[in-house]
Amino acid sequence: MKRALTPGTFDPITSGHLDVITRAAQLVDEVVVAVAASQKKGPLFTLEERTALARQATAHLPNVRVEPFDGLLVDFAHEIGASIVVKGLRAVTDFEYEFQQTALNYQLSPELETVFIMSPPQYMYLSSSIVREIASMNDAKLDEFVPACVAEALRAKFAR
Numbered sequence: 119m120k121r122a123l124t125p126g127t128f129d130p131i132t133s134g135h136l137d138v139i140t141r142a143a144q145l146v147d148e149v150v151v152a153v154a155a156s157q158k159k160g161p162l163f164t165l166e167e168r169t170a171l172a173r174q175a176t177a178h179l180p181n182v183r184v185e186p187f188d189g190l191l192v193d194f195a196h197e198i199g200a201s202i203v204v205k206g207l208r209a210v211t212d213f214e215y216e217f218q219q220t221a222l223n224y225q226l227s228p229e230l231e232t233v234f235i236m237s238p239p240q241y242m243y244l245s246s247s248i249v250r251e252i253a254s255m256n257d258a259k260l261d262e263f264v265p266a267c268v269a270e271a272l273r274a275k276f277a278r
Contacts, residue, residue: 122233123200125152125191129161130268131172132249134241138206139176141235148181150198155188162250162275174267192227203232208242 124139128151143149153169161168165186172184187194195203203223205216213234220232237244249263253272260269 119148120146120202121148121150121198121200122146122202122204123150123152123191123195123198124204125154125187125194127154127156127159127161127246128168128172129156129159129163129246130168130249130264130272131175132241132244132246132264132268133262134206134208134237134244136175136265137238137241138204138235139182140179142204142233143179143181145204145233146181146202148183149179149204150200151176151182151184152191152194153184153186154191155186163271167271171265171268171271175265190226192223192230195227195230201229201231203230205232205234206237207234208237208244 122142124142126135128135139149139151151172153165153172155165163171169184169186176182176184185198191203207213207216216234223230223232244263252263253260253276256276260272
């Protein structure tokens with residue numbers, strides 16, 4: 119069984135993330151969406167909230183499961199038996215960061231392969247931080263950028 123890992127902070131999960139996860143699910147037997155604790159980033163949502171939102175957002179994908187993790191990605195990959203890391207790329211700046219991470223992961227675990235999925239044009243600008251900024255301004259257009267469950271959670275977080 120080919121198991122892939124799609125890691126991220128997912129604060130919150132966006133339509134761009136879902137695109138990558140959905141496309142990865144077409145390539146392997148199982149995708150594990152790995153929600154990173156990332157306390158240094160000071161996430162808006164708790165790890166439990168981010169995990170729950172990712173589970174709701176991916177519930178329609180039968181070969182996708184969502185798990186929280188804290189620690190090194192390569193250690194978590196070994197723990198769950200993943201042999202592939204799938205990352206989404208939006209722009210050259212993403213590539214530079216992901217290239218460094220991939221090189222480090224390869225040094226730590228050469229058997230762990232990394233695959234990049236390019237974002238389609240409609241998601242190339244989309245990031246969790248942009249979504250949080252829009253939500254903080256109480257913008258009604260959230261539904262264009264995130265699943266309905268996430269839009270609802272963001273509206274609740276930023277209720278005035």
